[in-house]
Amino acid sequence: MNAIEVEQLRKTYVSHKKAPGVWGGIRSLFSREKNEVEAVKDISFSIGQGEMVGFLGPNGAGKTTTLKMLSGILFPTSGTARVLGYTPSDRKPSMLRKISLVMGNKMQLWWDLPAMDSFLVLKELYEVEDSAFKKRSEFLIETLSLADKVNTQVRKLSLGERMKCELVAALLHSPQIVFLDEPTIGLDVVSQKRIRDFLKELHREDNCTILLTSHYMQDVEELCERVIVIDRGALIYEGTLDSLTRQFSPMRRLQFTFGECPAAEALAKYGKVVESDECSAVVEVERDKVPAVAAAILTRFAVEDVSIGDVDIEEVVRDLFTQRGA
Ligand SMILES: Nc1ncnc2c1ncn2[C@@H]1O[C@H](COP(=O)(O)OP(=O)(O)O)[C@@H](O)[C@H]1O
Ligand SMILES: [Mg+2]
Numbered sequence: 602m603n604a605i606e607v608e609q610l611r612k613t614y615v616s617h618k619k620a621p622g623v624w625g626g627i628r629s630l631f632s633r634e635k636n637e638v639e640a641v642k643d644i645s646f647s648i649g650q651g652e653m654v655g656f657l658g659p660n661g662a663g664k665t666t667t668l669k670m671l672s673g674i675l676f677p678t679s680g681t682a683r684v685l686g687y688t689p690s691d692r693k694p695s696m697l698r699k700i701s702l703v704m705g706n707k708m709q710l711w712w713d714l715p716a717m718d719s720f721l722v723l724k725e726l727y728e729v730e731d732s733a734f735k736k737r738s739e740f741l742i743e744t745l746s747l748a749d750k751v752n753t754q755v756r757k758l759s760l761g762e763r764m765k766c767e768l769v770a771a772l773l774h775s776p777q778i779v780f781l782d783e784p785t786i787g788l789d790v791v792s793q794k795r796i797r798d799f800l801k802e803l804h805r806e807d808n809c810t811i812l813l814t815s816h817y818m819q820d821v822e823e824l825c826e827r828v829i830v831i832d833r834g835a836l837i838y839e840g841t842l843d844s845l846t847r848q849f850s851p852m853r854r855l856q857f858t859f860g861e862c863p864a865a866e867a868l869a870k871y872g873k874v875v876e877s878d879e880c881s882a883v884v885e886v887e888r889d890k891v892p893a894v895a896a897a898i899l900t901r902f903a904v905e906d907v908s909i910g911d912v913d914i915e916e917v918v919r920d921l922f923t924q925r926g927a
Contacts, residue, residue: 617634
């Protein structure tokens with residue numbers, strides 16, 4: 602059985618237009634002029650047990666809406682979602698004990714209490730046994746290097762430390778499925794990396810299923826083998842990051858350092874020169890022409906060093922969305 606099965610899932614937010622003022626409010630009770638936002642439009646996908654999948658899309662694409670439907674916070678307009686065989690919107694306690702949703706922009710810890718106090722409340726809520734709680738909290742606190750932070754009032758912690766405490770809180774009950782919505786948003790690069798490393802460790806240790814959205818392509822690049830991409834509510838790609846790059850960016854970049862500097866015009870014959878200074882240059886060529894072009898340049902010029910790189914994945918994804926937006 603797949604951990605997550607989504608079929609033709611759709612969410613349309615409906616709100617009623619309200620004219621300003623008291624009379625507007627009263628009038629709208631009768632006129633009911635509707636405002637509809639199709640946040641998620643019939644998306645289908647499945648995720649196997651133990652997979653860690655990246656969920657990508659620009660702002661407003663419908664990622665958070667989808668994660669909320671999968672964790673039972675929102676009722677779908679139509680279509681079906683199955684999570685570990687459950688229908689999430691039923692909110693069965695046995696399902697809620699097996700999943701977790703972490704939102705980078707929403708805190709569930711009590712602001713004025715030390716994080717440990719919140720952990721103990723969650724322990725009771727999820728009915729975690731004393732010995733299991735001890736083992737689990739020690740593992741999480743250790744892996745996130747939080748030992749000297751969990752007894753400090755949450756409000757006094759840095760944003761990164763708070764996020765790490767949020768992760769502990771969300772994972773104390775050892776969920777089989779973890780939905781992570783922008784867990785690294787707003788964090789400095791060092792904290793981002795700590796959280797990435799932690800997620801790797803968690804995935805290895807628990808073998809849990811993880812669906813991760815992030816603004817930072819590096820998170821997805823390092824953690825996820827497979828990605829699902831949505832744009833304006835519709836699924837536009839599903840597969841490896843590698844073939845996403847292949848499919849949407851046919852170009853590769855050859856980077857040369859020369860012993861003797863060639864003229865820029867001489868290089869331009871071989872491809873698009875995207876960068877050049879004193880004695881180095883970057884030439885962009887189509888993927889399947891790479892061997893021939895590299896060989897030709899190596900033969901013709903005094904090359905000291907050459908490397909072949911992909912076009913930056915961040916750029917590929919950005920281009921993909923801008924192209925579609927146009
Ligand atoms: N509660 C809501 N009521 C009305 N529209 C909403 C609500 N929540 C989100 N939306 C709209 O639904 C769309 C998808 O939003 P969201 O799922 O938050 O996207 P993402 O997480 O990919 O940025 C956006 O157009 C957003 O403005
Ligand atoms: Mg979102």
